[in-house]
Amino acid sequence: MKYKGYLIDLDGTMYRGSEPIKSARDFVKKLHKNGTPYMFITNNSSRSQKDISQKLNDMGVPATQEQVVTSSVAAAMYLKGLNQGASCYLLGEKGLHEALEDGGFSITDDDNCDFVVMGIDRHITYEKYAKACLAIRKGAAFIVTNSDTAIPTERGLLPGNGALSSVIAVSTGVEPIAVGKPEPVIMEAALSKLGLEKTDIAMIGDNYHTDIRAGINAGIDTIMVFTGVTRKEELPGLEKKPTHHVADLREWMAFI
Structure with a gap:
């Protein structure tokens, strides 16, 4: 089946x-050459669009910042709908800081705040955890960019934001609201930018519990690749299967 986006x-x-997946790079290059619309959608909150x-362009993948939707951008959008200009205690890296600042939010180092917002923080400390917990116990809402328990890297699977948050x-007894x-x-956010009917779009990803479930929840077809988190051996045990599954995106080249 051919999709329009x-x-x-x-x-x-x-x-x-930092290691590109060659088959995926070739796939996107063909999309670009054919003029097929595509958006990159990531739970990674550490980098800006x-x-x-x-990073993608350096790997030979055609991408503009307008084609990237991050969980940091989603968090800023979500918070704007709740309380524009609110104060936030932030645990996270550059991408999350920039998205919230650009969204007009006040970033505070005080535990008297409206929101505790957490993205991946590879410089996490006990004191950061302590302030976040104190703020939540005082009534701050707890927002996380995503609940990924592990992230794929060239080293293997490392702790994700869900593991850190x-x-x-556990300490506060408050479950966070996830936006990724x-x-x-x-x-x-990503679907509105593509501007296509849902029946014409497919979501491609390696993680069943985030990428594929996101597509299922959004009512669009899904294509699972076995190049990251979810292994092919897990497929028979999945309650709701992806629409399609391939070893890597080289196998889907014929359909674009």
């Missing part, structure tokens, strides 16, 4: 850390 995951689908598009959830895949916030 694609939503494409990054980590584990386009690359593993500009940084991610530059679970410390706060498979939640609808990030999908709605």
Whole structure:
């Protein structure tokens, strides 16, 4: 089946850390050559849209920053709908800081705040955890960019934001609100940018619990690749199967 547009995951689908996945690069290059619309949609909150598009271009993958939707951007969109200009205590990296600042939010180092917002933070400390927990116990809402327990890198699977944020959830007894895949916030942002009917779009990803569930929840077809988190051996045990599955995107080249 041919689709008119694609939503494409990054980590584990386009690359593993700094290592590009050649079949995925060739796939996107063909989309670009054919004029087929595509958007990259990622739960990675550490980089800005500009940084991610530059990383893709450096790997030979055609991408503009307008073609990238991150979980940080989704978090800013979600918070705007709740309380524009609110104060946020932030655990995260550059991409999340920039998205919230660009969204007009006040970033505070105080535990008296409206929201605790957490993305992947590879410089996490006990004190950061402590302030986040104190803020939540004072009534701040707990928002996470995503609940990924593991992220694929060239080293293997490393702890993701879901694993890190679970410390706060366990300590406070408050489960966070997630805005990244498979939640609808990030999908709605990407789908609106593609501007196509849902029946004409496919979601491509390596992680069943985030990418494929996101597509299923959004009511679009899905293409699972076995280049990242979910292994082919797990497929028979999945309750809701992806629409299609391939070893890598080289197998889908004939359909574009």
